[in-house]
Amino acid sequence: MEAITTAGTFFDGISARPRPVTLRLTFRLEILGEDVTRDWSLLDLRATDAASPVMRISHAQGAESAEFTDAAFAEALKARCPDLGRAEREGGLTRLVLWSIAAGVSVLLTAIYGVPAASNLIAPLVPRAIEAQLGRSVETQIVSLLGDPPLCDENAARAVLDRLAARLAEGMALPERPQVSVRRHTVANALALPGGRVILLSDIIAKARTGDELAGILAHEFGHVAARDPMRSVITAGGTSFLLSLVLGDLTGSTVLVTIGQAAISAGYSRDAERAADAYAVTAVKRAGGDGAALAAILERITKADDEKPDAIAFLRSHPFTAERAARIRSLAGEKPAGSGILSEAEWQSVQGVCPKPAKPDDGKKAAPTEKL
Amino acid sequence: MNQFDGVPSPAPARTGDIAFDRRTQGLTGIVVKGFLLSLVTFSIYRFWYITNLRRYFWSRTVVAGSPAEYLGTGKELFLGFLVALAVLVPVYIVLFVVGLLSPILATLAAPISFIGLFVLGQYALFRGRRYRASRTRWRGIRLGQDGSGFAYAGLASLWWLGTILSLGLAFPFMRAALERYRIDHTLVGQSRMRSTATGRSILLPWMMFYIVALLPTLLSILALLAATGFDIPSDLLIQDPANEKSNLIFNPAYEDTPFASYGAAVVIAASVSIPLALLLIPYYRARETRAFFNAAHLGEARLTSSLKARRFYVPYLVYMLAVIGFILVLGIIFALLVPLIATDGQNPGIHAFVIASTVLLYLGAILGTNVLYVRIVTVRLWHAVAATTQIENLPALEAVLASTRAPASGLNEGLADALDVGGALEIGF
Numbered sequence: 092m093e094a095i096t097t098a099g100t101f102f103d104g105i106s107a108r109p110r111p112v113t114l115r116l117t118f119r120l121e122i123l124g125e126d127v128t129r130d131w132s133l134l135d136l137r138a139t140d141a142a143s144p145v146m147r148i149s150h151a152q153g154a155e156s157a158e159f160t161d162a163a164f165a166e167a168l169k170a171r172c173p174d175l176g177r178a179e180r181e182g183g184l185t186r187l188v189l190w191s192i193a194a195g196v197s198v199l200l201t202a203i204y205g206v207p208a209a210s211n212l213i214a215p216l217v218p219r220a221i222e223a224q225l226g227r228s229v230e231t232q233i234v235s236l237l238g239d240p241p242l243c244d245e246n247a248a249r250a251v252l253d254r255l256a257a258r259l260a261e262g263m264a265l266p267e268r269p270q271v272s273v274r275r276h277t278v279a280n281a282l283a284l285p286g287g288r289v290i291l292l293s294d295i296i297a298k299a300r301t302g303d304e305l306a307g308i309l310a311h312e313f314g315h316v317a318a319r320d321p322m323r324s325v326i327t328a329g330g331t332s333f334l335l336s337l338v339l340g341d342l343t344g345s346t347v348l349v350t351i352g353q354a355a356i357s358a359g360y361s362r363d364a365e366r367a368a369d370a371y372a373v374t375a376v377k378r379a380g381g382d383g384a385a386l387a388a389i390l391e392r393i394t395k396a397d398d399e400k401p402d403a404i405a406f407l408r409s410h411p412f413t414a415e416r417a418a419r420i421r422s423l424a425g426e427k428p429a430g431s432g433i434l435s436e437a438e439w440q441s442v443q444g445v446c447p448k449p450a451k452p453d454d455g456k457k458a459a460p461t462e463k464l
Numbered sequence: 465m466n467q468f469d470g471v472p473s474p475a476p477a478r479t480g481d482i483a484f485d486r487r488t489q490g491l492t493g494i495v496v497k498g499f500l501l502s503l504v505t506f507s508i509y510r511f512w513y514i515t516n517l518r519r520y521f522w523s524r525t526v527v528a529g530s531p532a533e534y535l536g537t538g539k540e541l542f543l544g545f546l547v548a549l550a551v552l553v554p555v556y557i558v559l560f561v562v563g564l565l566s567p568i569l570a571t572l573a574a575p576i577s578f579i580g581l582f583v584l585g586q587y588a589l590f591r592g593r594r595y596r597a598s599r600t601r602w603r604g605i606r607l608g609q610d611g612s613g614f615a616y617a618g619l620a621s622l623w624w625l626g627t628i629l630s631l632g633l634a635f636p637f638m639r640a641a642l643e644r645y646r647i648d649h650t651l652v653g654q655s656r657m658r659s660t661a662t663g664r665s666i667l668l669p670w671m672m673f674y675i676v677a678l679l680p681t682l683l684s685i686l687a688l689l690a691a692t693g694f695d696i697p698s699d700l701l702i703q704d705p706a707n708e709k710s711n712l713i714f715n716p717a718y719e720d721t722p723f724a725s726y727g728a729a730v731v732i733a734a735s736v737s738i739p740l741a742l743l744l745i746p747y748y749r750a751r752e753t754r755a756f757f758n759a760a761h762l763g764e765a766r767l768t769s770s771l772k773a774r775r776f777y778v779p780y781l782v783y784m785l786a787v788i789g790f791i792l793v794l795g796i797i798f799a800l801l802v803p804l805i806a807t808d809g810q811n812p813g814i815h816a817f818v819i820a821s822t823v824l825l826y827l828g829a830i831l832g833t834n835v836l837y838v839r840i841v842t843v844r845l846w847h848a849v850a851a852t853t854q855i856e857n858l859p860a861l862e863a864v865l866a867s868t869r870a871p872a873s874g875l876n877e878g879l880a881d882a883l884d885v886g887g888a889l890e891i892g893f
Contacts, residue, residue, distance in 0.1 A: 100530070102604035107653065108862035109530070109603065140523030141531040142485045154866070156604050158530055187512070188505050195506030 093117075097161035101127050104154025114159055116167055120148075122157055129155070133172045148175070202334040210326035214319045219267065222322055226286025229325060233282065233290070240274040243293055248273075248445035251438045255302075258379045258433070259310045263371070265317050271309065275446045279393045281308050283315035285322045293446040299389055302434025305442065306376050307386025314371030320364045369416055373423045381433030383424030387417035480528025480858040484850035488843050494520055495835045503827070511545065512538030517838075518596075525850055527602055528858055535606075536599035541877055544595075548588075548879040582624075584879070587617040590646070591872075592880035597650060598871040605866050611649030619645060632678055636670040636752075637663030643756050652762055653864045661759040669751035677741030680733035688726035746776035757853055764860035771852040779844035786836045794829055801825075 094117045101112040101122055112124035120136060122129040131150055141147040141158070146165045149156035151174075159165075169175055217225075234240065256271050269287040276292035283289050289312045299305040315321060373383035394413040434442065498513030515538040522534035559577045594609040601607070623638035640663040647659030750773040757769035801821055855861070 102530075104604035105866050106862065107603045107605045107864035139533055140519050141533075142483075142524040142526050143489070145526065145529075145531050147531065147533070154604055184512075188501060188509070191505030191508035194508070198506075 095164055095167050097159050097164040099157050099159030099161075101129075101157045102155065103127075104156065112157065114157060114164065116164065116171065118171075120168075134174055136168070136172045136175055138169075138175045198334055202331045206330040206334065207323075207327050210323045210330065213326055214323040217322055223286040225322070225325065226284050226288045229284045229321075230288055230290070233284065234274070237274070237276060237278075237292075240276040240292070243273040243275055243446035245445050245447055247441045248443075251434065251442050252445065254438075255306060255434065255442075256309065256313075259306060259313055259375045262378060263313065263317060263375050265313060266319065267316075269313055269316050273445050281312050283312040283321045285325055287316050288321075289313070289316065295389075295393070296443060296445060298392055300392075301382075301385060301432055302439045302442070303376060303381040303385035303432045304389040306379065306381050306433045307372050307383070308389060310372035310375040310379075311368050311386060313375060314368030315364065317371060318364060318367055320368070323364075365416070366419065369420050370423060373420055376433065377424065377428070379433055380428065382427050384421045384427065385432075387420040387424075390420075391417050477858060478856070480855040480861075482528075482850045482853045482855070483526045484847045485524045485526075486843060486847045488524075488839065491520060491839060491843070492835055495838050496831065499831050499834055508542065509538075511541035514538070514541060521842075521846060522600065525846075528855055528861070530603045533601040534599055535601055535871075536595065540595075540873070544873070544877050544879070551879070583617045583621050586620040587613040588880035590616040592877040593646065594872045595877040602652075605653040605864055606871060607653075608651040608867060608869055609646075609649050609872070610651065611645065616642075616645055631682055632674060634663075635674075636666040639663070639666065639752060640756075643759075647756075647760050651867065651869075652861075654867045655762055655864045657760060657762045659756070659760050661756050665755040665759065666748075666752050669748050673741070673744045673748045677737050677744055680737050681730065684726065684729040684733040688730060691726050746780060747773040750776040753849060754852075757849075762861065763863065765855055765857045767853055768856050769849075769853045771849060775848035775852065776845065779841045779848070782844070783836060783840040786840055787833060790829075790832050790836060794825060794832075797825060 094115055096113055096115045099112055099114045099122075101110045101124055102108075103110075110124050110127055112122050112127055115121040115123060119133060120129075120131045122131070135151045136148050137151050139147050139149055139156075144160045144162070145158055146160070146168070147156055147158045148168070252271055252273070256269060260268060265287070267287045269283075269289050271289045271291065273291045273293060273296070277294050278292055279295040279298045280292045281290065281295055282292075289309065291309070295308060296305060299308070369386065372386050376386070377383045390413050494513070494516045498509065498516060501509040502513055515534075515536055518536065519534040522532045525532050590611070590613045594613075597607040597609040620638075620642055623634070623641055627634045627638050640661040643661045644659045647657050647661070650657040750771050754769045754771040757767045757771070760767045801818060
């Protein structure tokens with residue numbers, strides 16, 4: 092076989108001293124220098140990455156290596172060494188990709204199906220004290236998410252609301268007595284939180300035309316409390332977002348995806364829960380002597396208003412289609428009972444005044460500041 | 465590039481150049497492949513991507529005629545990440561639960577976890593550097609790093625505390641102290657590197673940055689304090705009386721007092737200084753890199769750097785122009801799509817097409833900026849540092865002997881990845 096030679100540098104892997112050598116390629120690679128003589132089998136040669144004019148070959152066993160810059164020699168070497176490019180560490184890229192996809196999909200499925208199932212099991216096991224604590228934290232978060240709406244605590248109205256809440260809760264299977272609070276807000280909505288906390292936003296009281304409608308909304312939220320839906324959805328949302336952020340790295344703005352995913356998943360989950368809460372509300376309102384179908388009326392009114400003016404926090408309300416719900420509520424409620432409804436006219440008037448117009452900021456300017464901090 | 469003629473003549477050169485091939489053939493392929501595979505593998509591929517990038521940059525950095533070599537593997541990084549996750553996940557869960565359940569601890573949980581994660585992050589940075597050092601080989605000799613990650617984290621935390629207490633004046637001294645710790649624990653084979661970096665050597669660039677970027681804001685805050693005899697009334701910021709539980713607002717009672725004007729001065733100073741600070745960062749970085757390189761030596765051999773600050777500006781400038789051009793191209797494509805949406809939004813086929821092309825456009829935009837960033841900023845910065853650095857007294861390096869120390873495990877870098885500190889490629893040491 093024709094012998095090719097070139098000049099190169101030899102490193103013994105023990106010292107950084109470069110040793111000028113002559114590389115001689117036949118059916119073996121001979122390295123000849125002042126105090127070096129090596130005779131390497133071509134099967135043992137491995138090329139390692141190097142900037143293009145430089146070629147670096149090392150011996151498969153041991154730490155010795157040689158560098159040279161002769162392109163023709165490099166070509167000849169590549170032609171004669173079968174294992175030159177063999178990299179022990181590479182390989183299995185397809186396997187890696189498939190396994191990662193499988194792992195990712197499995198975590199996703201867990202997030203979509205496993206977490207809600209697990210939260211169904213865990214939610215009833217959460218001790219009352221912890222749930223109450225959790226409710227407090229979630230309320231703080233939701234309130235700041237809503238833009239810190241002020242609490243409405245008009246005394247007479249509160250008394251009526253408390254009586255209404257007590258009547259609705261009476262005889263229904265509630266884990267605890269719900270605590271109802273009203274906040275001034277321009278979105279017609281009501282929320283149930285862990286620990287039996289229910290928040291009514293003032294606009295829903297403004298949109299209600301009768302006491303029965305308000306009672307229906309309140310009872311619907313009590314229905315969520317009775318089913319421990321808020322606890323469940325907190326566990327689900329926490330678990331899902333945790334899993335999703337675990338799976339999705341930080342390469343493509345994943346936080347957005349996490350949020351979207353969470354919202355989509357929890358919306359799918361809520362639909363059944365909403366139907367159950369509707370049924371609960373109808374029963375509770377009827378038992379308290381009101382018109383169960385009033386809930387349907389106010390739902391339709393709110394939805395109509397929302398269609399005209401979509402609001403930023405509509406995601407808080409992931410309710411199924413209103414028409415379908417209203418029809419179901421009406422069929423459950425049956426005939427409208429005789430009587431004036433759940434609240435007397437005077438009581439209803441008083442509830443509507445629960446959120447009096449705020450005092451102008453200037454009025455409180457001198458008095459308010461210091462003690463509030 | 466003559467430096468590549470790697471055969472040392474019988475009388476070896478006294479100085480050695482560091483070269484980096486800026487043509488970067490094949491780099492785009494690595495980035496595109498890394499991005500797309502990371503996308504489909506839920507970003508698990510990123511460890512292999514980082515490894516490929518490093519192998520590319522290391523092997524094209526030719527130090528005194530011999531290219532460096534990166535020996536790390538993606539699998540090591542991935543395993544390190546898994547272990548770090550196993551350590552961190554319980555910590556995160558505990559922090560989360562504590563924050564949810566106890567309101568008293570919840571207010572403390574945020575600062576405590578911030579401080580805890582900061583210290584852990586410093587630890588992770590140092591350990592990650594250890595992994596990279598032990599996976600770097602040059603002329604058949606592995607680099608290494610000893611020293612303790614905890615000692616480094618403690619040192620860094622104390623220095624940061626001092627820097628904050630001194631209103632930022634101690635910053636260059638902190639940088640120098642940490643640099644000395646890092647370099648003094650860096651080994652090439654059995655030989656230990658030494659750094660004589662001093663805070664004084666970067667005091668001037670830092671002061672320039674400081675005076676332009678930080679001082680106006682600090683001064684205006686001090687003026688605000690002085691105007692009140694260092695006694696800011698506790699009700700300067702009050703809760704908005706308009707609603708019960710609300711954000712803090714500026715107390716209208718103080719509208720006509722000096723507070724308002726000094727407060728405005730703070731805002732104005734900050735709005736001028738912050739953009740200036742961004743403009744001055746490359747300058748400071750370049751000067752610091754030069755000072756620290758000049759201070760590093762290994763026995764008799766020492767590094768010299770003639771890095772000019774403008775070499776750090778050009779890449780960012782080119783990158784900005786490239787991104788603007790890229791956005792224009794995307795905008796044109798998008799403009800072509802708009803009529804489709806406008807004309808027939810109802811047709812499900814077109815609807816799906818529009819959604820698909822929007823997603824593709826989004827991914828394409830991210831991929832494009834990634835490629836541009838690596839090709840323009842990373843490559844040029846790397847090249848700028850390499851090309852301006854020389855090794856003086858090169859023959860002294862021949863005395864370096866390989867070490868029998870076992871290379872550090874991949875666990876060292878896992879924590880850094882899990883905590884999201886440190887990057888795939890760090891310019892400089």
